[in-house]
Amino acid sequence: MDVLAELNPAQREAVEAISGPVLILAGPGSGKTRVITHRVAYLITVCGVSPLRIMAVTFTNKAAREMAERLFNLVSGSAEQLTLGTFHAICARILRQDGRALSIDPRYVIYDADDQQRLLKRAMQEIGIDPKQYAPPAVGAAISWAKSHMLAPADYVRRGRSYFEEIVSRCYERYQQLLTESNALDFDDLLMKTVQLFQKSPDILSRYQSRYLHILVDEFQDTNLVQYELVKQLAAGHRNICVVGDPDQSIYSWRSADLRNILSFESDYPDAKIVLLEQNYRSTKTILDTASSVISANAQRKPKNLWTDNEAGELARVVETYTEQEEAQFVVSEIERLVDVGEARLGDCSVMYRTNAQSRVIEEAFIRYGVPYKLVAGTRFYERREVKDVIAYLRLVHNPQDTVSLMRIVNVPGRGIGQQTLARLSEWARSLGIAPSEALRLLAGSPESDNAPEHPFSPRAARLLADFWTMVGDLMARSREMDLIALFDTVVESTGYRDYLASGEGGEERWENILELRGVAQEYRHLGPSEGLAALLEGVALVSDVDSLDETTDRVTLITLHQAKGLEFPVVFIVGMEERLLPHIRSFDDPAQMEEERRLCYVGITRAKRRLYLVYSFRRTLMGSSTLTRPSRFLEDIPRHLISTPGWWQEGTDRVTEAVYSWNRPPSDAPDRPREPVVPGELPHLKAGDHVRHTQFGEGVVVSCKEVRDDSEVTVAFVDQGVKRLLLSYAGLTKTS
DNA sequence: CGAAAGGCTCTTTTT
DNA sequence: GAGCCTTTCG
Numbered sequence: 001m002d003v004l005a006e007l008n009p010a011q012r013e014a015v016e017a018i019s020g021p022v023l024i025l026a027g028p029g030s031g032k033t034r035v036i037t038h039r040v041a042y043l044i045t046v047c048g049v050s051p052l053r054i055m056a057v058t059f060t061n062k063a064a065r066e067m068a069e070r071l072f073n074l075v076s077g078s079a080e081q082l083t084l085g086t087f088h089a090i091c092a093r094i095l096r097q098d099g100r101a102l103s104i105d106p107r108y109v110i111y112d113a114d115d116q117q118r119l120l121k122r123a124m125q126e127i128g129i130d131p132k133q134y135a136p137p138a139v140g141a142a143i144s145w146a147k148s149h150m151l152a153p154a155d156y157v158r159r160g161r162s163y164f165e166e167i168v169s170r171c172y173e174r175y176q177q178l179l180t181e182s183n184a185l186d187f188d189d190l191l192m193k194t195v196q197l198f199q200k201s202p203d204i205l206s207r208y209q210s211r212y213l214h215i216l217v218d219e220f221q222d223t224n225l226v227q228y229e230l231v232k233q234l235a236a237g238h239r240n241i242c243v244v245g246d247p248d249q250s251i252y253s254w255r256s257a258d259l260r261n262i263l264s265f266e267s268d269y270p271d272a273k274i275v276l277l278e279q280n281y282r283s284t285k286t287i288l289d290t291a292s293s294v295i296s297a298n299a300q301r302k303p304k305n306l307w308t309d310n311e312a313g314e315l316a317r318v319v320e321t322y323t324e325q326e327e328a329q330f331v332v333s334e335i336e337r338l339v340d341v342g343e344a345r346l347g348d349c350s351v352m353y354r355t356n357a358q359s360r361v362i363e364e365a366f367i368r369y370g371v372p373y374k375l376v377a378g379t380r381f382y383e384r385r386e387v388k389d390v391i392a393y394l395r396l397v398h399n400p401q402d403t404v405s406l407m408r409i410v411n412v413p414g415r416g417i418g419q420q421t422l423a424r425l426s427e428w429a430r431s432l433g434i435a436p437s438e439a440l441r442l443l444a445g446s447p448e449s450d451n452a453p454e455h456p457f458s459p460r461a462a463r464l465l466a467d468f469w470t471m472v473g474d475l476m477a478r479s480r481e482m483d484l485i486a487l488f489d490t491v492v493e494s495t496g497y498r499d500y501l502a503s504g505e506g507g508e509e510r511w512e513n514i515l516e517l518r519g520v521a522q523e524y525r526h527l528g529p530s531e532g533l534a535a536l537l538e539g540v541a542l543v544s545d546v547d548s549l550d551e552t553t554d555r556v557t558l559i560t561l562h563q564a565k566g567l568e569f570p571v572v573f574i575v576g577m578e579e580r581l582l583p584h585i586r587s588f589d590d591p592a593q594m595e596e597e598r599r600l601c602y603v604g605i606t607r608a609k610r611r612l613y614l615v616y617s618f619r620r621t622l623m624g625s626s627t628l629t630r631p632s633r634f635l636e637d638i639p640r641h642l643i644s645t646p647g648w649w650q651e652g653t654d655r656v657t658e659a660v661y662s663w664n665r666p667p668s669d670a671p672d673r674p675r676e677p678v679v680p681g682e683l684p685h686l687k688a689g690d691h692v693r694h695t696q697f698g699e700g701v702v703v704s705c706k707e708v709r710d711d712s713e714v715t716v717a718f719v720d721q722g723v724k725r726l727l728l729s730y731a732g733l734t735k736t737s
Numbered sequence: 738c739g740a741a742a743g744g745c746t747c748t749t750t751t752t
Numbered sequence: 753g754a755g756c757c758t759t760t761c762g
Contacts, residue, residue, distance in 0.1 A: 254751090421738095562751070586748095738762105739762090740760100741761085742761095743757105744759090746754105747755095
């Protein structure tokens with residue numbers, strides 16, 4: 001087939017520019033993925049490049065999988081020979097292969113954010129830094145920043161900018177020692193160590209350089225400095241480097257992503273061909289205009305000329321609800337309505353939010369109304385306690401030095417090894433300058449003989465620890481010849497973990513999760529004992545939440561705005577369009593971060609193909625207490641003519657809001673009726689004991705009345721409906737006595 | 738040693 | 753509201 005057919009001129013240009021550096025600036029919905037896949041297909045089928053010599057870097061595993069699928073359709077079999085994956089996955093493979101040159105044992109394990117946190121706390125404790133005074137997450141973020149800038153502990157020390165950095169550098173140093181001791185790498189290490197490997201071993205680098213004739217990087221605006229350095233290293237020989245990105249969709253600066261990489265690319269490769277993809281195929285004109293109006297308010301940006309041939313479509317709807325529960329309720333019932341009238345299928349609809357915490361209320365509404373949904377993060381599967389526990393056992397068997405896994409499961413199920421004993425173990429190991437597991441080995445190696453090492457344990461504790469390690473040793477021995485699934489089952493059984501689950505809370509469900517993990521392990525079975533285990537552990541370490549998103553089921557998608565990047569849906573609801581939430585309060589004191597919030601909003605809007613709802617709630621419970629909100633400033637930048645207008649004017653702004661409060665929602669056969677806002681003061685002031693009537697809730701007695709801003713919040717005990725809190729000006733109350 | 742209860746803090750986004 | 757940590761009691 002002709003891989004150039006069905007491409008517009010700009011897309012075709014991007015596909016055909018195969019030699020030398022290329023920068024593709026791709027607006028949302030401009031067929032970016034199409035360009036990348038067709039470019040690879042073009043290289044293979046037209047230019048005769050072997051797929052073995054092409055590297056394509058994606059942002060998530062899911063994106064990689066999709067690209068592989070699409071490529072399979074274009075070039076059939078040869079797609080699987082491609083090097084295709086995230087930076088982290090590709091680096092993990094390189095280090096597994098060649099890490100020895102940096103003294104990295106190929107059995108290394110990958111620590112996720114939670115493991116990282118545990119190890120960091122350990123490090124801080126050891127060097128006597130109070131976690132109350134220096135929050136481990138903040139220290140961890142600083143360490144991550146350092147690694148993203150390729151600063152080893154020694155380099156970081158030399159910065160010496162502030163007292164905090166001084167503290168961080170000490171934590172960093174010890175943390176890194178503990179990682180090495182555990183034969184473990186964290187996410188940032190995967191990238192940093194690969195760059196270091198290439199710096200240290202030019203021969204290894206040149207092997208990769210000559211292998212990869214063509215390199216493509218997607219979502220380039222969200223790469224950080226190490227990632228860009230890696231790209232430069234790999235592309236240094238042949239310079240066939242193609243990066244694709246959109247500065248307006250840069251939303252990961254908190255992960256040290258730096259959209260300045262795009263500018264650097266232009267200066268590092270002054271001969272780079274720049275291709276602009278500006279035609280949007282995804283959204284209606286209204287949605288695209290809405291998105292543009294929001295993003296245009298960013299000062300630090302190059303103006304773009306996005307356009308579309310698509311029809312104008314429906315106006316955007318800006319909706320106000322009273323509480324977050326009603327917000328969720330509105331979303332669910334509106335989706336039901338769209339489905340009822342045949343406007344959309346459930347699978348066409350998505351609900352996007354700024355913070356994961358918002359998903360709970362939304363989810364509850366979907367459950368209550370019995371509408372099928374899929375939650376992209378949830379309690380992420382691989383973060384569940386039981387799943388992590390079993391993985392910890394497997395990791396320990398694979399790499400006995402893994403301190404975090406050891407400490408995690410040494411007493412799970414309970415083996416009578418308490419905190420006191422573990423504290424002594426840590427201290428003892430540290431005094432000997434060895435990892436805790438190594439200390440256990442000493443202890444278990446010569447149990448009751450006279451040449452047993454001096455140790456600080458009671459006879460009982462020593463025996464329990466030795467028994468535990470004997471059990472681990474036994475599993476290790478068996479793992480070398482045992483089939484992966486047999487090993488899995490043995491681990492779960494012989495450690496007593498299965499019985500432990502069965503006897504605890506929610507054992508059934510937890511056991512289901514273990515079986516699901518077992519199902520994942522099945523996929524690695526064919527690789528043979530040790531190989532399979534290594535591959536399984538690497539696989540589970542590098543999955544992301546969106547990876548599991550399944551587009552084939554007809555369910556509503558609940559997703560964070562960050563996760564939504566790269567996806568599209570016919571119908572999009574963005575909820576929590578409020579000051580302090582979107583934009584998030586943490587961005588208020590930093591203009592650059594505020595611009596990123598705006599980009600996040602832009603990303604959300606541009607996911608929509610046909611219908612867009614921007615929803616906010618008048619009240620919201622944050623951190624356990626309910627507060628009044630203000631509509632997001634981003635709403636003010638949307639011109640009125642793009643918004644549907646059955647609502648009411650908000651004084652002093654250009655904003656039109658549609659208020660959807662459950663108690664004055666019209667009967668389902670009537671069209672939406674705009675609510676008449678009641679001017680405060682028309683009602684006599686209510687006080688406790690007054691009898692009132694509400695249009696929906698019926699008769700009730702006022703419990704209390706509290707002034708809020710220039711309104712009053714009335715708490716009413718209704719005869720049939722229980723106690724409700726209402727806002728005086730909106731509630732439509734009549735005084736009856 | 739381990740379970741349970743109480744008290745504290747802090748909440749963004751994730752490979 | 754939740755998750756973490758500490759304290760307390762058995």
